[in-house]
Structure formats: C-alpha cells, structure tokens
Amino acid sequence: MGKIFIVMGKSASGKDSIYSQLTEKLSQKVKSVTIYTTRPKREGEVQGREYFFRTVEEYEEDFHGGKMIEHRTYNTVFGPWHYYTMDDGQFDDEKDIIMIGTLEAFKCIKEYFGQQRVVPVYIEVDDYTRLIRAINREQKQDKPGYAEVCRRFLADEEDFSDEKLKEAGVHKKFINDNLEECVERVLAFISN
Numbered sequence: 001m002g003k004i005f006i007v008m009g010k011s012a013s014g015k016d017s018i019y020s021q022l023t024e025k026l027s028q029k030v031k032s033v034t035i036y037t038t039r040p041k042r043e044g045e046v047q048g049r050e051y052f053f054r055t056v057e058e059y060e061e062d063f064h065g066g067k068m069i070e071h072r073t074y075n076t077v078f079g080p081w082h083y084y085t086m087d088d089g090q091f092d093d094e095k096d097i098i099m100i101g102t103l104e105a106f107k108c109i110k111e112y113f114g115q116q117r118v119v120p121v122y123i124e125v126d127d128y129t130r131l132i133r134a135i136n137r138e139q140k141q142d143k144p145g146y147a148e149v150c151r152r153f154l155a156d157e158e159d160f161s162d163e164k165l166k167e168a169g170v171h172k173k174f175i176n177d178n179l180e181e182c183v184e185r186v187l188a189f190i191s192n
Helices: 015-025 056-064 103-113 127-139 146-159 162-168 179-191
Strands: 004-009 030-032 068-076 079-086 096-100 118-124 173-175
Touching: 004 015, 004 103, 015 030, 015 096, 015 179, 056 068, 056 079, 068 103, 068 146, 079 103, 103 118, 103 162, 118 179, 127 146, 173 179
Parallel strands: 004 096, 004 118, 030 096, 118 173
Antiparallel strands: 068 079
C-alpha cells in the first residue's frame, strides 16, 4: 500500500514551490492529488493544477455527496472560502501519493486512510521571510488583498503552533532557507 505524503506549512513558507518541484522530480514514482476550493483563482493558477476551483453551489453538492474526506472553511476578509479533499478516484492504493494540505487536513486524512499510510512533510520558514513573500505575492494580484494576508499570517500562528504540531504527530521539520536544498532534503526523506 502506497504512502500519502502531505506537504504543509504556514502561508508563504514555500510549500507550493516545493510541491511543484517534488511532483516534477518524482513524476514517475509518485502520483499527485489536487484538492478543491471555493476561493478565487490567483493570477497564474490553472484549474486542476493548484486546485479544483468550485463555486459555493458546487461545494454544497460535494459536501452532501458523501465523498468528502475533509473540509475546512476560512472566514476571510472576502467572505468564507472552503477547502476540501474528496475521495474522487485520485487516491491510488498501490502508488505513493503527494499532496498539499493543512494540519487539520493531515489529521483527517490520517484518520480516513490510517496512521501508517499518511506521512507529514512540514515546511518551515522564519516569520519575516514569510511575511515579505506573502506581500510580494499579493502585489502581483489585480486587486491585492493585504488585509487577508495579515489575517492568514496571524491565523497560521495558532493553526501551526508547536503544541498542535506535536499533538498531530508532526515531529520533523524541513527548514526552507534555500529552496533547492530543502527540495533535496524532502526528496531524500520521501525516497527512504
């Protein structure tokens, strides 16, 4: 039975960049899983690559459809945004899988598939670097939402507290102070 590696970390920790490189380098060995969201697409995002972008009505259908593994709602400055994982045929019992998630998603997926199958890959970056990255990323949007950047930054402090990481069974951290080196460390971890 294949492992499910869940890449997670606070916003602007580099998890999307790391995930992208991992899926490219491991494309023959590991299958990627894409989660769903009702948040609007950012500049440069592609339907089905970063997320499956859904309307609120589609989310409601998915929610009541019986295939939702986990879901969470963030009350953003733009209103509620839903993120969720579906048992929609993307999970393969034989092949290792890699996906992006939150700590809460990790816990739910671990409960759904079993503790032995689900492996956390926690990416960490110092707060100053994360904040600068988040602001720079937001500046590129047609309508930057700096209030949402601030809300996410503060929420992550609670969502990824040391206590919650320990409680969820996340003990190993990959420091992303150099993207290429961090990717190599994660590759070595996944390959073991």
